[in-house]
Amino acid sequence: MTTPVALTIAGSDSSGGAGIQADLKTFAALGVYGASAVTALTAQNTRGVTGIHAVPAEFVTAQIDAVFSDLDVGAVKIGMVAQAASIEAIAAALSRWSPRHVVLDPVMVATSGDRLLASEAVEALRTRLIPLASVITPNLPEAAALLEEPVAESEAEIESQGRRLLALGCRAVLVKGGHGEGAESIDYLVDADNTIALAAPRLATKNTHGTGCSLSSAVAAGLARGEDLEQAVRNAKAWITAAIAAADRFSAGQGHGPVHHFHKFY
Numbered sequence: 001m002t003t004p005v006a007l008t009i010a011g012s013d014s015s016g017g018a019g020i021q022a023d024l025k026t027f028a029a030l031g032v033y034g035a036s037a038v039t040a041l042t043a044q045n046t047r048g049v050t051g052i053h054a055v056p057a058e059f060v061t062a063q064i065d066a067v068f069s070d071l072d073v074g075a076v077k078i079g080m081v082a083q084a085a086s087i088e089a090i091a092a093a094l095s096r097w098s099p100r101h102v103v104l105d106p107v108m109v110a111t112s113g114d115r116l117l118a119s120e121a122v123e124a125l126r127t128r129l130i131p132l133a134s135v136i137t138p139n140l141p142e143a144a145a146l147l148e149e150p151v152a153e154s155e156a157e158i159e160s161q162g163r164r165l166l167a168l169g170c171r172a173v174l175v176k177g178g179h180g181e182g183a184e185s186i187d188y189l190v191d192a193d194n195t196i197a198l199a200a201p202r203l204a205t206k207n208t209h210g211t212g213c214s215l216s217s218a219v220a221a222g223l224a225r226g227e228d229l230e231q232a233v234r235n236a237k238a239w240i241t242a243a244i245a246a247a248d249r250f251s252a253g254q255g256h257g258p259v260h261h262f263h264k265f266y
Helices: 019-029 057-068 084-097 119-132 140-147 155-166 211-224 229-245
Strands: 005-013 033-045 048-054 075-078 102-104 172-175 184-191 195-201
Touching (some): 005 019, 005 211, 019 033, 019 211, 033 057, 057 084, 084 119, 102 119, 140 155, 140 172, 155 172
Parallel strands (some): 075 102
Antiparallel strands (some): 172 184, 184 195
């Protein structure tokens, strides 16, 4: 019996709700063994980020190489990369190891509004990491920021931005609609052939810390288990919706609390 393995390359969240900690919880909740390469340490809690300490790029490389040289990695999730030097290190490592699936969550700003990616690193994200991705998972503000455009407000604008992001070299784009309005939260999966709208009820809760990290990790978990991209995205959407729905029965912190990663178990 082989155990599906996923690797998260991301920043650490000291409060445990987002970043590496959320990714590993997601992998575990979905039956996937999680490995990690830490790109940055953050001092943060549910109310905000008070400090960021970037891991030297050469040590990011050392972590990735250590994992790939020993574990059969089925999928990679990339979250907070913090700085251009780390992006270069990650891109070089992925080019060396050629993982089967790469899910890139272009994390720029935390739920609290704190910036998590240096402004000068955005171009490196566009040109070095996006072309290596099987799928990128921007929310509406991130999609707009990557394209240097206003935030899309209609389905047509969202699909148009998804197609322009696709032109940057990734194989698919999942534009997340959680920052939109209306009774439903609609995500759009865009690839060369289709656009698929995935709707779920918009849930009223302030406990959404780590939602984006967790959704992209759930997609990576599905890919690591052998699902095709559409099925992995559909399953991830259903799982994160349930995790958000259960967030208010799982209380942690005084600000934007975490989603309930283990809602299936307790």
